[in-house]
Amino acid sequence: MSYNYFLFNNRAHAIRWAKTSDGLSEIITTNGIYYSKRSPMDLLKDTGIRSQFILQTEPSDHIDCVWILNLSFKTYKVEENLTDVIFDDGTSLLIPVGNKYIDEKRTRLHTFTYDEGEMNYIFPSIKEFNQYYSIVYKRKK
Secondary structure, eight states, X not given: OBOSSOOOSTTEEEEEEOOSTTOSEEEEETTEEEEESSOHHHHHHHHOOOGGGOEEOSOTTSTTOEEEOOOOEEXXXXXXXXXXXXXXXXXXXXXXXXXXXXXXXXXXXSEXXXXXXXXXXXXXXXXXXXXXXXXXXXXOO
């Protein structure tokens, strides 16, 4: 199916550059793949999802870049630089990067540490600065 605009909800798993003549972007959902004549960056602007919660596998101008919107998935190594990402509903997506890379990026997006009543939530700030801010909560005794 071809769409210029697409409603992003919990059924949208990922966006990637289309490698066919059907459009510029492929939107991978629980219902299959949808094509759009808009670029992935234009579609991402319309999602309303903040960039801190999107897992990007390559630089945005790279043809193999995938933007993972639904972070509830498991990774399986197929080859050294090929990972099978399987979402909770069974949707599968082959991504040409190593599974350790995806797992590390996902961990960086959402890190919870619980140690002796202390919880740190670390989240990335603006991507270009590659810095992290931490909110610390200590349990009252």
